[in-house]
Amino acid sequence: MRHYKIALLSFLCLGTTIALGQAVKEDFKPSTKNQPGKEYPQVNSQGYARFKIEAPAADSVRVSLGLGGRGGTKLEKGEDGFWTGTTEGPMDEGFHYYHINVDGGTFNDPGAKNYYGSVRWESGIEIPAHDQDFYALKDVPHGKVEQILFPSPSSNTSRRAFVYTPPGYAQNQNKNYPVLYLQHGWGEDETAWSNQGHANLIMDNLIAEGTIEPFIIVMTYGMTNEIKFGGLRNFDITPFQTVMVDELIPYVDKNFRTVAEASHRAMAGLSMGGMETKMITLNKPDVFSYYGLLSGGTYAPEDVDKVDVKLIFLSCGSKERPEAIKAATEKLKEAGFPVASYISEGTAHEFQTWRRSLKEMAPKLFTK
Amino acid sequence: MRHYKIALLSFLCLGTTIALGQAVKEDFKPSTKNQPGKEYPQVNSQGYARFKIEAPAADSVRVSLGLGGRGGTKLEKGEDGFWTGTTEGPMDEGFHYYHINVDGGTFNDPGAKNYYGSVRWESGIEIPAHDQDFYALKDVPHGKVEQILFPSPSSNTSRRAFVYTPPGYAQNQNKNYPVLYLQHGWGEDETAWSNQGHANLIMDNLIAEGTIEPFIIVMTYGMTNEIKFGGLRNFDITPFQTVMVDELIPYVDKNFRTVAEASHRAMAGLSMGGMETKMITLNKPDVFSYYGLLSGGTYAPEDVDKVDVKLIFLSCGSKERPEAIKAATEKLKEAGFPVASYISEGTAHEFQTWRRSLKEMAPKLFTK
Structure with missing residues (x-):
């Protein structure tokens, strides 16, 4: 059935682009x-x-x-x-x-x-997307996404995390790798960055083209306040911070060939994961050196005044509030902090923004 | 709302047990x-x-x-x-x-x-289930389930497999492990044995209690005839056999610390995966030494007459056709072949049968 339609009404809202008078092409x-x-x-x-x-x-x-x-x-x-x-x-x-x-x-x-x-x-x-090539499944060496179950005495269970290890990890037995701890957003879980975000394919492709040095990515469940709707106002970071800093990181450092030092450890997250990143990096300044907030807020100069941060990465989509990212970046720069930012053109608070943000952030990590 | 009900009608069918005149307990x-x-x-x-x-x-x-x-x-x-x-x-x-x-x-x-x-x-x-303890998530050392993307020239893409590596795999750098290639059933995929089957937890628990020596399990997609309904009659094993034997096994042997010999390699599968196991083990007698058919048919003595098989494992649920498994086992025994069988009491052509079958089969693998 052929179906032509003129989009007379159009509203700017999440996930929808303005298109006036455009005929719908039947190439579905x-x-x-x-x-x-x-x-x-x-x-x-x-x-x-x-x-x-x-x-x-x-x-x-x-x-x-x-x-x-x-x-x-x-x-x-x-x-x-x-x-x-x-x-x-x-x-x-x-x-x-x-x-x-x-x-x-x-x-x-x-x-x-x-x-x-x-x-x-x-x-x-x-x-x-016009730029879908950077997260396409290509004929290049592929890393692994490993499901681990790590003991969590604080929550009295074994918790799940996914660990991306880059191609060559199994062969290069004498090499140790930096680690990025990468968090999902509210209502998502530890599967998001691989399934929706294609983080593993983004890494495989960046490594294959020589854009980055290989590193490990660790993704775990960050909804520590569990299924409490509207609970972000009273968000308590302590339970997740304990899981992350006292349980997950030691487990990863023991079971993977990491460089187990703050100078080779990054934390980043999208949306709520950015909020968690900000809280944990500032509460535990000796644990991470690279911080990334993807559609997840900003740092002010006074936040990081007493912190030995090697890089702050801030990003969001052009349909979010890019002016907030730009202003915060400017302030941090003026105050002499190492900062980089990125605005994803034509995208909103959705995964295309975060796929692109990971691609932009990755080459800037672990370079100092 | 309290809700009592007498089950007056009851039929023996897939997944349902006979229960006459039983009051429904309100402990849901x-x-x-x-x-x-x-x-x-x-x-x-x-x-x-x-x-x-x-x-x-x-x-x-x-x-x-x-x-x-x-x-x-x-x-x-x-x-x-x-x-x-x-x-x-x-x-x-x-x-x-x-x-x-x-x-x-x-x-x-x-x-x-x-x-x-x-x-x-x-x-x-x-x-x-009354015996759910054997696949429970317990406070024991846990292996990993690793997602790999292996190159498959025959299908012109990178294909996904999941690899279970036992606890201690990362630490014992000088140890090489036997490998079980474990297939899902018709209409399922490579996620089934972990998600529905809890194969990783079954292994973690058997290893923790000292019942088995650790081995690796590899699970990949076996629906080579893809989405053709009712196509099992004309099933052509060649495409999947090529993926398994010429592409996946060499990749696993290169990227994991395996004992890369037929004597330390098993293949097993449930339902259609059993049919695939039978075809591939007999077509490629130099590749595997341990064969398992879980609700997936039987071998006759003449099938394995010219094959150096170390163990044949046959199983099914008591609500399937246990008499066929028992008869085939008896014939193989009489003909002098190494065979073991297992009937899962009170279960049908469903995953509880296969969880139990894996638990029963695992201690019998790689022991000769």
């Missing part, structure tokens, strides 16, 4: 985040997304993507019992979480793979 | 396979499962579990817009895949985690 292809063999959801070369959901006896099917708070995209029922619909405008490049609403209930799209975000496993869709 | 708890913080689905001490799904405007909500082919469990709508219902009888112990049907469409339960089975990401639920 299955999203790369679909389950194997699933034809829908689809995306076209302009960034429109199209959905197709089977629910023959339903009265209403909506998709949360498209117009954000305005109710997303309403699907229409065909005679075959399938509901279809296309977003009213093109989406931002990169990865988006979404879900569908069937007769008032929240479900996932049976065609899409699931990604942990918003404190639930959500559907995911990928709008091909 | 969230399934251990739920998403963090989700109250439903729940299970009680008798093995009943209870579901609660929000869909205020739906006309019909059913759960695929409960009475198998007879349409599963029909949920009833409450005034709060939530649909609830309890299975008509207790379920078999262990892990079950399921999905829900909302007004004719197939969706997952928003409360449950998802597991790849039936060629889609399905909801999963866990009925606590």
